[in-house]
Amino acid sequence: MTQASEGISFVDVGRTFLTREGTKLTALETVRFDVHPGEFVSLLGPSGCGKTTLLRMVAGLLSPSWGKIVVGGSEVTGPRPDFGVVFQQPLLLPWLSVLKNVLLPVDVQGRQLSGYADRAHALIEMVGLKGFENRYPFELSGGMQQRVALARGLVHDPKLLLMDEPFAALDAMTRENMNIELQRIWAANRKTVLFVTHGIPESVFLSDRVVVMSARPGRIARIVDIPFARPRKPELFATPGFAEVVAQIRSVFDEAHQARTTELA
Numbered sequence: 001m002t003q004a005s006e007g008i009s010f011v012d013v014g015r016t017f018l019t020r021e022g023t024k025l026t027a028l029e030t031v032r033f034d035v036h037p038g039e040f041v042s043l044l045g046p047s048g049c050g051k052t053t054l055l056r057m058v059a060g061l062l063s064p065s066w067g068k069i070v071v072g073g074s075e076v077t078g079p080r081p082d083f084g085v086v087f088q089q090p091l092l093l094p095w096l097s098v099l100k101n102v103l104l105p106v107d108v109q110g111r112q113l114s115g116y117a118d119r120a121h122a123l124i125e126m127v128g129l130k131g132f133e134n135r136y137p138f139e140l141s142g143g144m145q146q147r148v149a150l151a152r153g154l155v156h157d158p159k160l161l162l163m164d165e166p167f168a169a170l171d172a173m174t175r176e177n178m179n180i181e182l183q184r185i186w187a188a189n190r191k192t193v194l195f196v197t198h199g200i201p202e203s204v205f206l207s208d209r210v211v212v213m214s215a216r217p218g219r220i221a222r223i224v225d226i227p228f229a230r231p232r233k234p235e236l237f238a239t240p241g242f243a244e245v246v247a248q249i250r251s252v253f254d255e256a257h258q259a260r261t262t263e264l265a
Contacts, residue, residue: 006072050218
């Protein structure tokens with residue numbers, strides 16, 4: 001049985017880090033917003049604005065310096081087995097086959113592999129790699145490896161999928177194809193997705209909403225609703241409406257940068 005997706009609440013979340021010189025660096029400052037169950041939300045912002053830090057706090061790999069993160073009514077206090085994570089690099093184990101890499105979270109969590117074999121095979125087919133179950137990572141292209149990573153992130157039927165710039169290392173054509181594939185896979189599973197990206201067009205194509213963040217210390221500059229119906233086809237990229245939303249988000253960046261420059265002056 002598929003687990004129901006859960007929402008995320010960021011309640012006045014902030015995070016500081018201690019530098020090597022012993023001074024405090026504020027990475028995030030009082031972030032507050034909600035992600036609804038089954039929603040696809042992108043975190044978009046310049047390098048160093050705290051996008052990945054937010055994602056790591058949701059995953060329970062970091063703790064907020066203040067505020068709290070709540071998933072499904074429970075405060076996140078550490079890593080949870082019902083979350084799936086897809087990183088910028090596929091991070092496949094080279095000595096394991098595609099099938100065994102996909103089943104890795106099940107194995108690590110001490111679950112019975114036999115109970116997830118059918119799901120693993122179904123996910124491998126869903127990501128377009130049927131017939132590659134017994135191949136090894138060195139036999140796959142970068143895009144194929146990232147498909148394996150996506151299947152691995154879903155194999156244990158997580159309530160939440162966290163994606164940290166998963167297509168950043170791919171060439172432009174492969175990245176666009178992976179955006180289309182990810183939308184298809186998300187539509188079939190309807191997991192809650194928090195997706196970190198630097199790409200404005202990518203965020204507009206994939207998301208229900210885009211959370212635009214300012215430069216460090218990271219704050220919410222604006223949350224933009226994406227108006228396009230699903231499923232979204234590649235032709236959407238070339239439409240005036242798409243260009244208009246991309247321009248709107250770009251203007252938010254410009255405004256946030258100008259406000260930050262004025263603040264520091």
